[in-house]
Amino acid sequence: MKEATARARTSTESLTERLAKFFPDASPVRIPVQLTRESNQGTPISENTVIEFGTPHEVLFTSELPLEFADILHLQNSDGTLDTDACVVALQYNGRRTAVAARFTQNIVNWIVKSYA
Numbered sequence: 038m039k040e041a042t043a044r045a046r047t048s049t050e051s052l053t054e055r056l057a058k059f060f061p062d063a064s065p066v067r068i069p070v071q072l073t074r075e076s077n078q079g080t081p082i083s084e085n086t087v088i089e090f091g092t093p094h095e096v097l098f099t100s101e102l103p104l105e106f107a108d109i110l111h112l113q114n115s116d117g118t119l120d121t122d123a124c125v126v127a128l129q130y131n132g133r134r135t136a137v138a139a140r141f142t143q144n145i146v147n148w149i150v151k152s153y154a
Contacts, residue, residue: 051089051099051136052099052129052131052134052135052136053089053090053097053098053099053136054089054090055129055136056097056127056129056136056137057089057090057097059127059138060090060092060095060097060138062092062093063090063091063092063095063097064091064092064149065089065090066088066091066149067087067088067089068087068088068091068114068119068149069085069086069087069088069114069115070085070086070087070098070112070113070114070119071083071084071085071112071113071114072084072085072086072098072100072102072110073110073111073113074102074104074108074109074110074111075109082102083102084100084101084102086098086099086100087099088112091148091149093148094140094141095123095138095139095140095141096112096123096138096139096141097136097137097138097139098136099134099135099136099137100134100137101133101134101135102135104125104128104135105125105128106125106126106128107124107125108124108125109122109123109124109142110122110123110124110139112139119145119148121141121142121143121145121148122142122143123140123141123142124139124140124142125137125138125139126140
């Protein structure tokens with residue numbers, strides 16, 4: 038009898054893609070933004086990231102900032118067509134990077150279209 042070996046399937050699915058499964062309306066996008074949040078000391082901390090998925094009410098991205106549920110974040114793209122606050126509604130930790138879902142704090146009509154303008 039011959040022995041057979043098979044490679045285990047490895048998931049190439051990103052952290053953000055896994056989180057997006059909990060948001061059925063999420064569409065893939067690629068929108069570079071600056072993400073800012075107030076630190077515990079009251080000084081803002083920020084990083085550049087990319088919104089990878091969006092719904093009419095949420096954005097999903099990865100971050101290296103120390104974020105927690107209900108944190109208020111400010112998101113702004115380079116031309117200012119997206120310049121708004123969002124509240125963290127879901128987190129998925131994985132080492133240094135965290136997949137984040139944040140819901141806009143106000144209604145933004147057609148934000149995905151505006152961000153590409």
